[in-house]
Amino acid sequence: MKTCTTFRHLSLAIILVTLLSSCKKEKVGVVAMSDSTKAWLHETNGKISFSTFAGDQQELTVKVKEEVKVRPPSFGNGYEEVQTREVLFEANHSNLKILIMAERSFVYFRSTAPYYHDDTYAALFTSSNPIQEYVNEYRVAAELIDNVSLGGKNYDRVVHIRFPYYPDFPDSLRELFYSKQDGLIAYTTVDNRMWYLDE
Numbered sequence: 001m002k003t004c005t006t007f008r009h010l011s012l013a014i015i016l017v018t019l020l021s022s023c024k025k026e027k028v029g030v031v032a033m034s035d036s037t038k039a040w041l042h043e044t045n046g047k048i049s050f051s052t053f054a055g056d057q058q059e060l061t062v063k064v065k066e067e068v069k070v071r072p073p074s075f076g077n078g079y080e081e082v083q084t085r086e087v088l089f090e091a092n093h094s095n096l097k098i099l100i101m102a103e104r105s106f107v108y109f110r111s112t113a114p115y116y117h118d119d120t121y122a123a124l125f126t127s128s129n130p131i132q133e134y135v136n137e138y139r140v141a142a143e144l145i146d147n148v149s150l151g152g153k154n155y156d157r158v159v160h161i162r163f164p165y166y167p168d169f170p171d172s173l174r175e176l177f178y179s180k181q182d183g184l185i186a187y188t189t190v191d192n193r194m195w196y197l198d199e
Helices: 002-022
Strands: 027-031 046-051 057-071 079-091 097-103 106-111 121-125 134-138 141-150 153-162 173-179 183-189 194-197
Touching: 046 183, 057 097, 097 173, 106 153, 106 173, 121 153, 134 141
Parallel strands: 027 079
Antiparallel strands: 046 057, 046 194, 057 079, 079 097, 097 106, 106 121, 121 134, 141 153, 153 173, 173 183, 183 194
16 A cells, blocks of 8 residues: 555656656747947947036946846747847936946937836837838837937937936936947936036
């Protein structure tokens, strides 16, 4: 009787292991960031300075993090390991925080100030053919500009984003300008000051 009970428990254990192993999700593979996305990313860890025409100056700390994250696959079952890059721009003693996240063929732009929702951002689809690049808007107004003049300098391929207006936070992000060649080139705070990248 004891042997029969032991055999039954062993059989149940084998069936359970078989069922659980059949539910295991298969790794699809590592998805590298596209070259067209990498072409938009230039920042390194450190500090960059901006100033207004009135002479105000602000220094932003830049923190770059690269890692592989697990994501559901674009198609099918299992999971993918996706190469990602995050760039955080942050001003000391201010509500100004800008987060740029990139993976696959997308670059995402958002303000990380506490009053913004996670669904408030712009997504740039990148391509080796500039004509096929475009920006999607999510609770922001965004555009991809071929050429713009800011602070007396011309820039090509610029993402311009306007964020929702929160008057209680005058030092928070109102809009940003991000160039394919130079990265973050200008931004406006809610107090209507426009900050230009120092050369």
